[in-house]
Amino acid sequence: MINRKFNRRSVMKGAAIAGAGIAAPTFFVRGANAYTNEPMGGTVTLGLNVPQTGAYADEGADELRAYELAIEHINGEGDGGMLNTFTSKALGGNGVNGKKVVFVTGDTQTKSDAARASAKRMIEKDGAVMITGGSSSGVAIAVQGLCQDAGVIFMAGLTHSNDTTGKDKRANGFRHFFNTEMTGAALAPVLKNAMGSDRKVYHLTSDYTWGWSQEGSIKKYTEAFGWETTAAIKTPVGAGDYSQYITPILNSGADVLVLNHYGKDMVNSLTQAVQFGLRDKQVNGKNFEIVVPLFSRLMAQGAGDAIKGIIGSTNWNWSLQDEGSKAFVKSFGQKYGFPPSQAAHTCYCQTLLYADAAQRAGTFMPSEVGKALEDFKFDGLGNGPTEYRGDDHQCFKDVLVVKGKEDPASQHDLLEVVEVTPRSQVEYQASILGGELGPYNNG
Helix, strand or coil: CHHHHHHHHHCCCCHHHHHHHCCCCCCCCCCCCCCCCCCCCCCEEEEEECCCCCCHHHHHHHHHHHHHHHHHHHHHCCCCCCHHHHCCCCCCCCCCCCCEEEEEEEEECCCHHHHHHHHHHHHHHCCCCEEEEEHHHHHHHHHHHHHHCCEEEECCEEEEHHHHHHCCCCCEECCCCHHHHHHHHHHHHHHHHCCCCCEEEEEEECHHHHHHHHHHHHHHHHCCCCCEEEEEEECCCCCCCCHHHHHHHHHCCCCCEEEECCHHHHHHHHHHHHHHHHHHHCCCCCCCCEEEECCCHHHHHHHHEEEEEEECECCCCCCCCCCHHHHHHHHHHHHHCCCCHHHHHHHHHHHHHHHHHHHHHCCCCCCHHHHHHHEEECCCCCCCCCCEEECCCECCCEEEEEEECCCCCCCCCCCEEEEEECCHHHHHCHHHCCCCCCCCCCC
């Protein structure tokens, strides 16, 4: 199987690129090393590229906490966390391939240009052999493309747009997070059961790749059983004040509002929608409902009482009782004093999975690390049995449908898991989202 994968996506060598008349970006031309930033000393550097400012900064802060914890565990510090439950036992708590893992950081600012600039700096100046992070699909797609050109692996952070492993997928990129196609498939049956099949829906949508993708998936799966879209309005990321977008909903005839917003944008739009009295209204003989397709515990905490009873989906929740989740929650809680978010879980897992693949491959060469990740099946990192599909580098696992708790036990115990949607219900053929992985690039 490995040989088949390798032949199908042959490695781009510098000489082969030149021979084909294709110019590599001059700032990424490799020197004497076998691949970009091949580590020669006793350490290997990872680049952690997270939103430290901007609308998704809360997610970024938790991502950075998780990355640091994962690197501690890989280097043999702390209690080992999910290394103790991970079914792959390649990592021994003594670094990777005999090298201690170190890291550098960048601020994506939730802006594609800023994210590419910080990733470029970490690759060129800091010698990062892998870039990971981000809480925006626009950022993820931009940085994934840059890493493909640079010849380093990109382990996506929190990116939910179909495009990341769809039309914009790249061989050097891998995603642990689920996508909007999976959210639509998991969420629609729950929404139908909870709200009925005769609904008129108003969408407010973040105006970038994730918002478009999320809106499209919700429409696809809810219109199939009878929901009618009355309006779909695009809103800028970081708008802050959503009153001008919410006011028209009051007289639109819609009885459901879908907020395709994330981070502080969702906190602000949901809070303002509740303040405008939407949840107290009756329209078309039905109670007005609000749906937030993609949740996080951090968003729920920011929205406060407004989140109660709101249905959405999430990639992972700290209340899960599998051994991997419990081990991670314990380690994270002991270090930081509160439970981790789904963003933290994703980034912790991405770090362990990259390190494990490099250890199993015996090298940090992107093509070999990639082959070790393709069609890799594992358990013990939360969410049950999981696979990184070779055809599109998308991770497949169960998806959680959650609801804001009416009577939370603490400021962190805000989401109730109402359904664990099995992987079989959310899996799809890679071809439906388009795109081509292309060949690996080692630099």
